[in-house]
Amino acid sequence: MATAEPAAQTHHHEPQSFWTKYVFSQDHKVIAMQYMITALIMGFIGMVMSWIFRIQLAWPDHNLPFMRFLMPTNMESGTLQTPGYYMLVTMHGTIMIFFLLTAILTGGFGNFLIPLQVGARDMAFPFLNMLSYWFYFLSCVVITVSLFVSTGAASAGWTSYPPLSALAKATPGSGLGQDLWLIAIALFIVASTMGSLNYVTTALNMRTKGMTLMRMPLTVWGIVVAAVLGLFAFPALFAGAVLLLLDRHLGTSFFLPHLVLGGEHIVRNGGSPLLWQHLFWFLGHPEVYILILPAMGITSEILSNGARKPIFGYKVMVGSLVAIAFLSFIVWGHHMFVSGMNPWLGFAFVITTLIIAIPSAIKTFNWLGTLWKGNIRFTTPMLYAIGFISTFVTGGLTGIFLGNSALDIPLHDTYFVVAHFHVVMGLSSVFGIFGGIYYWFPKMTGKMMSERWGKVHFWLTFIGSYGVFWTMHYLGFMGMPRRYFNYESFQFLPPSMHALQIIITISALVVGAAQLIFVVNFLYSWLRGPKAPDNPWQATTLEWQAPTPPPHGNWGEHLPEVHRWPYDYSVPGASADFVPQTVPVEVEPSGEHHRRAVAVNGHTNGHSNGHHA
Amino acid sequence: MKLSSRQAFWYAAFLLIFTAIAAYTVANKTWWFPPLASVQGGEIDNLFMITLVITGIVFIAVHIVLAYFVWRYRGQADRKAAYVTHNTPFEISAAATVAVALVILVGGGTTLWTKIQSPPPADAFTVEVWAEQFRWTFHYPGADGRMGNVDVRFISDDNPYGLDPNDPYAKDDIFATEMHVPYGKPIAVILRSKDVLHSFFLPHFRMKMDVVPGMKTRMWFTPTQAGVFEIPCAELCGVGHYIMRGVLTVESPEQFNEWISQQTPVGMSQ
Known part of the structure; x- marks a missing residue:
């Protein structure tokens, strides 16, 4: 699909001032770096939150006096308080899913790679692209500010199920913190929509001469399909956020029936908390594919390069990306098997959910097929790409348990679920992201990252992450419910669960320390790293x-x-x-x-x- | 290419060690489900084991193949990778194999789901449950043997459980802070919430159902042993979520009758 180059585009006016070059830039590469660095900072905050609640879970009698500087209201005595715990788990999930993973994969990698890999000079709508980043930035500011309001940040879980999230009296975080959460999410959706429009349009209309659709790298395919998912799925959550704000402040009854909270009648009529769950998961399930499809694309790219072999089954890879994306829209009910939703709906959702295993398995076979008879170079990006195969398979297989409604009954809302989604969607997309950063850092900055420290970072992250998340499956078997501040009230959990909790927390702290190595490597290499050649990995793609x-x-x-x-x-x-x-x-x-x-x-x-x- | 061999060796070794530890601890049931106490739970556990065997084979096979490829195809300077782009027969047969395994799992799963979600048998013993921040209350019929209507709209200081003042059957109903049921019958549970979402979780019975304000939700199960079991709340319901604990005692019909006769009816008689 050759596009004649518009005359106006041949002579791009290079921005001159500091502001137009680095701040309000319309250059996709600068916007990509803005997205990437903002997202990494948000991710760092989300990770520190997980350290604090993991310490609480392993050592409920901890005393960390220095923490009162970080969390003056919730750790005044050096011990984490209950409202603070719920605030942390809620914000950890929200920040990681939206503000780190979604933002960096589409806003960061999408922005950098799409124009460069399809041979365009920039995005189709550079101004919209700039606006997308600044809306994202604003949403980050709002969600960060919400951490400091007097009633605390949102604490109804990252899923924000009403009535807990609808009534200020229901839980401390359901005050101003919850409003800011909803506003931040709405702003984020605006940002994501503007970005996604750009990614899809650019890939469809701005490919250079000879770049047919079936010659696009799988990275572009993954990101563009994810962008399409975002365009169709995010509006449901946007609508949900607006309706929930109305329920909170204007007395409407979208999600609220008549109820009695703390002895006081809340007179509403006819609303149902299940409506929110449908709206939330109509986004929520495609959302996890918004995270995994770009990571699959990046991984495919790196595996082919590292194995020095064509990606195995290119057309099938594209087809299975599209198939997974389509299916992701008709499986949301598997989050609601025991929610009170009509149980007969469960049938349809079991079938559609388990069908996803077929394209997922095909992709896995193709990644293995790519390594088969290859000549593998163990670069840091390649270590992550191979790790992705392992985590995707491990986490995908536990999905077969949860997607089968009868098995979901005992496992739902236990640590088995926490383990499943962290491995398949958290770890796998993080592995895609790290692989991608090590791989494209030379092109982004003109410098090489340290391979030695990259490998240290990889091994600590890989081993530590399985230490955290594989172990959680056992807690799930035991029937340990998630989102518990501590487990002291219950005797059905065997004492060995304490040992597991400690293993998980220590592993999490090791993984955390490994990310500090990454930060130093990233910053030091950018400033002082050796100059990168144009094509350090001897790769084939256009960038x-x-x-x-x-x-x-x-x-x-x-x-x-x-x-x-x-x-x-x-x-x-x-x-x-x-x-x-x-x-x-x-x-x-x-x-x-x-x-x-x-x-x-x-x-x-x-x-x-x-x-x- | 020495570095390449070392990386390949350790990578393959890690994958195999991880797989071995994972497979051993699961097969050995080192950390496992709580002791089983219901008929339905037994069937769920059976399906779980079938799924575990199928997914376990895939998990182990993929990791062994991955480890083998990482070692076998490690980079060497004097070698070039093969130019293989795809293999359609392989892809089709692989997809078909996965599909067959899924048919087994979907078949087993939906059959069991139908059984569990069908209405309870006519002889089931019914208990109604009120959930609120952060406790469970259990509702039994009084001497008339009929459960009175309850609704959140009727709740007041004098009527904390929302009994219908116009329902004659509501006058002698019993509300208890613990759940007791007679052994030997299926148990049906009707769940209501006064305030936010909760989830009625019975780990030993492998049962769980969310409790939703504005709705009645249901579950039923058949205990296979007497004993005292805990009821954790499994849906985030606020700062006291982690202390929302109920107790279920499954006991002989005689013991149950004795227990219920000691409960004071709190109905609308006052």
């Missing part, structure tokens, strides 16, 4: 053909022209083990046209290498 770091407008005088698909690694007869997409087929052979013949025969071209497994 590596741009100068490092790419200037405003990305490509200098002429747009690149694409002659082949993005995975020409180890092409038989080629002079190197990678052929960039810009190299004409007359110069180097391409596997794109005879890839079918090669695959159907099930064996490789004999003279390409001497290796047979």
